[in-house]
Amino acid sequence: MKKKNIIHTILLGLLLTSTVSCKKYFDRDTYDSISSDKFFESESDLELYANGFIQKMVPSATTIGYSDINADYCAVNIPHDLLRADGNISPGNQGGWTESSWSNLRNINYMLVNMVKLKGKVSNEVYNHYEGVARFWRAWFYFDKVKTFGAVPYYDYVLKSSDTEATSKARDSREFVMDKVLEDLNFAAQNCLATDKFKGDGSVINKYVALAFKSRVCLFEGSYRKYHQVDPSTGNAWVNSQTASNKFFNEAVSASELLMGSNVFSLVDVDKEKSYRSLFTSEKLLTAEVIWGRYFSKDLSILHDLSWVYYSPTYGSKVSLTKRFVNTYLMKDGKPFTDKANYKTIPYTQEFTDRDTRLAQTVISPSYKMTNNGTTALYAPNWLVTRTGYHPIKFSLDNNADNILSRAASWNSLPIFRFAEILLNFAEAKAELGQFGLPEWNKSIALLRTRAGVTPVFPTTADSYLVNYYQNTINDPLILEVRRERAIEMCLEMELRWDDLMRWHMGDLLNSSNNPWTGMYIPNKSQSYDLNGDGQIDFEIGTSESVKSIVVSSSNVNQSFSINADNNLVWNYQRVWAEYKYLRPIPTEAIIRNPNLTQNYLWKNK
Known part of the structure; x- marks a missing residue:
């Protein structure tokens, strides 16, 4: 012993x-x-x-x-x-x-x-x-x-x-x-097990975590088999494609329903203007909704760098959401923003008004405030960081007291599985099975939209903006609305959107010719703009790049700004997509060690 x-x-x-x-x-x-x-x-x-x-x-x-x-x-x-x-x-x-x-x-x-x-x-x-x-x-x-x-x-x-x-x-x-x-x-x-010992703080593996992962995996595989006509490893048709995809969709529904019927988890909905973002900025995991997550702690000096990478012009990747995506956030009355006749010419200072509250909880809005040196004040997009004007704040902290914007000092805990995703998985699998009606809508998408302050209008016709966004590949109004909701609710989480594009066979949306990186509307290129009403200039087109100014080029070369025909800012970078990219190649070194592995068929001549 x-x-x-x-x-x-x-x-x-x-x-x-x-x-x-x-x-x-x-x-x-x-x-x-x-x-x-x-x-x-x-x-x-x-x-x-x-x-x-x-x-x-x-x-x-x-x-x-x-x-x-x-x-x-x-x-x-x-x-x-x-x-x-x-x-x-x-x-x-x-x-x-x-x-x-x-x-x-x-x-x-x-x-x-x-x-x-x-x-x-x-x-x-x-x-x-x-x-x-x-x-x-x-x-x-x-x-x-x-x-x-x-x-x-x-x-x-x-x-x-x-x-x-x-x-x-x-x-x-x-x-x-x-x-x-x-x-x-x-x-x-x-x-x-799902006893207190294994549920407790949401950081260990238990029955609920297994069900959540099963829900995610089965939705992925079911839709991958449906939207990819052949197995991209071999180029051969799937075995019993529809039967197999439906099997995985049904398993996704089953796992989701067990979680939904457990009465253990629910959406955090205390304040519609704050609850959504609180899931990503709280020091403790909000286990009413978070099924599994990763803990961080200021007191224990268990810290991460997400605020730093999202705010630094050099340490991060200058991540910005695109105008084309921001347009998909609904109005509070449940109608598409893009149904407005003048939606293309609504300026940044007005486009957050009466919108889905998740928009202002995901990116800097005209009302966003930051605390620096103990002083809280309106904080506008920094043009040394943002490329479009839509600067993400979802995972970032608003108080720079510990220099969180310039070092790995963030202490907010981070969800891996949320109940919101389970509702979305259930809704999508049901829609793909052709079993998604008003009852299913009311216990999934409607809950998410209500939490976001949006009237959950059941769709009967396809939104033409979404049809166009998805390149006329989907015309089912229910599937389109589930995709809208999924993109908004799970924005920037766990590489889920990339996975969605892979399983939906929508990699072409990563091609710059199909989906240029558009930014905010610029009514007049010669004018300076106060973006948040604090009396200070926050944006102008100048001769050098600074916190408040950009340089516009007519060449459209990579890493340059331009203005398109709709007077939207565009961040130019040529991006290309091809069918072989849906999978990565098997490494040459691995095949040399084991010639029986063989290469993914579309990578064989690359």
């Missing part, structure tokens, strides 16, 4: 210290570092090992709140390599397939293989819970791999370097891998 106590002490120390220390432990071959004969002997062993995955695999602040900046609704200073004509993405430099990239799977499978020693030593309920936790993380691992690469080899055992048959295995089909992911999520959703 003395050796066992030493092991416990080592593990506990690793779990309570920095992520770097935890990484050193988990990147080792677990079966060499700790003998399973001397571990996995009690419930506390399971808890310690499972908690290691929390430290190792929980998304970073950047992933949660800054990974969606390359989606269609954002303008950035320089787009991702995948979108640039000169972007350096190829099989030769693609990552994600090194030994360390697969180490999390090895550790998960190690737990699943060796925890059987605890059968009969702990209750079946506890045993099944921790098996469910491990299988949740395996599903998490493989879902990420499938989104990135498509078909991948599937392993449900501890892979050893000496196992040449396993290490030279070909890729399993995407259908096979995603069915395995669904099996794992079903087990986790059925067996993970």
